[in-house]
Amino acid sequence: MTGEDPGPLIRLYGLTGGRARPQGETFDLVAIVTTVDGPFHTGDLIPEHRAVLSLCRKPTPVADVASHLKLPLNITRVILGDLRREGLVTIERPRPVAQTIDERIYREVLHGLRSL
Amino acid sequence: MGYAVSEPGTTAVASALAIKILIAGGFGVGKTTLVGTISEIRPLHTEELLSERGVGVDDTSGVEAKTTTTVALDFGRITIREGLWLYLFGTPGQDRFWFMWDELSLGALGAVVLADTRRLQDCFPAVDYFEQRGIPFVVAVNCFDGARRYDPVKVRRALGLTETIPIVLCDVRDRDSVKQVLTTLVTYAVKGIS
Numbered sequence: 001m002t003g004e005d006p007g008p009l010i011r012l013y014g015l016t017g018g019r020a021r022p023q024g025e026t027f028d029l030v031a032i033v034t035t036v037d038g039p040f041h042t043g044d045l046i047p048e049h050r051a052v053l054s055l056c057r058k059p060t061p062v063a064d065v066a067s068h069l070k071l072p073l074n075i076t077r078v079i080l081g082d083l084r085r086e087g088l089v090t091i092e093r094p095r096p097v098a099q100t101i102d103e104r105i106y107r108e109v110l111h112g113l114r115s116l
Numbered sequence: 117m118g119y120a121v122s123e124p125g126t127t128a129v130a131s132a133l134a135i136k137i138l139i140a141g142g143f144g145v146g147k148t149t150l151v152g153t154i155s156e157i158r159p160l161h162t163e164e165l166l167s168e169r170g171v172g173v174d175d176t177s178g179v180e181a182k183t184t185t186t187v188a189l190d191f192g193r194i195t196i197r198e199g200l201w202l203y204l205f206g207t208p209g210q211d212r213f214w215f216m217w218d219e220l221s222l223g224a225l226g227a228v229v230l231a232d233t234r235r236l237q238d239c240f241p242a243v244d245y246f247e248q249r250g251i252p253f254v255v256a257v258n259c260f261d262g263a264r265r266y267d268p269v270k271v272r273r274a275l276g277l278t279e280t281i282p283i284v285l286c287d288v289r290d291r292d293s294v295k296q297v298l299t300t301l302v303t304y305a306v307k308g309i310s
Contacts, residue, residue, distance in 0.1 A: 028136075028222060028223055029136070029191075029203070029205070029219075029220070030134035030135075030136045030201075030203050031134075032131070032132045032133075032134065059131070059199065060132075061132075061134035061201060061203065063134070063191055063193070063203055064134075064193065064201075067157060067193075092131075094222065094223050095223070096223070097135075097223060097224070097225050097305075097309060098309040100133055100135075101133075101135065101225065101306060105133065105200065106302065106306045108196055108197065108200060109135065109196055109200070109302055110299055110302060110303070112194070112195075112196035112197065112200075112202075113194070113196075113202075113295050113298055113299050113302070114295065114299065116154070116194065116291070116295055
């Protein structure tokens with residue numbers, strides 16, 4: 001082990017100060033994240049935070065944020081929890097499926113799947 | 117059947133929606149392959165080589181070619197349109213990762229339980245899990261090369277499924293086949309909530 005790369009996990013947890021769980025109210029893996037309208041100074045933010053703020057100007061699911069950052073979901077969620085605490089992003093609260101999927105959405109999904 | 121009509125001026129702020137679908141089933145049954153077949157992004161996953169001890173514990177007889185297993189999250193995405201996505205999450209295939217299932221299944225539209233007829237018993241835990249929590253699911257029988265084609269009636273009996281739960285024969289490597297599995301699930305799940 002001596003002299004070897006300690007592995008990506010150590011670097012990753014450096015981004016979160018060693019935390020594995022996000023702060024505040026829990027949120028789903030597919031909750032929609034939206035950047036709050038500025039103005040705010042992003043100069044002293046770490047690159048990952050800036051990347052999230054830039055990406056989520058368009059509402060983006062948590063899983064996609066992870067995909068863009070190329071970071072594991074749990075690390076991404078800690079980062080998002082921090083940004084939410086700072087008031088820089090909003091994260092949608094979980095909604096029951098029955099409230100989110102109506103006939104129109106269902107038709108769209110079926111049509112979308114069939115035309116893939 | 118009425119299509120929802122948007123109020124004037126509200127269309128621009130129609131909220132984005134990501135729909136979550138779970139892909140469950142035993143070790144080595146093809147969950148990762150299914151997600152990869154249909155996803156527009158390379159599935160994100162964390163795979164670990166099984167230790168020798170792990171190989172023994174997991175009993176890979178019948179799935180000799182597989183040397184790694186998904187131990188963390190594995191997901192893919194299908195964009196229906198701007199602001200409407202389907203996310204497919206492969207559930208961890210080993211018992212020691214059950215703790216992740218509760219979080220994954222929260223708010224999910226439904227689940228696909230992948231079954232391998234050579235090891236049908238491997239999908240019992242997933243079937244039990246979704247039945248107990250009232251999460252709509254379909255059973256997709258992955259027809260591996262060399263695996264005997266099973267009669268869906270026999271699969272239904274072996275799994276003790278009620279008549280209403282759809283069973284689909286599929287090939288997880290085939291895009292049209294996976295599309296059929298997903299449309300079956302979406303239709304079945306939406307029937308349950310409307």
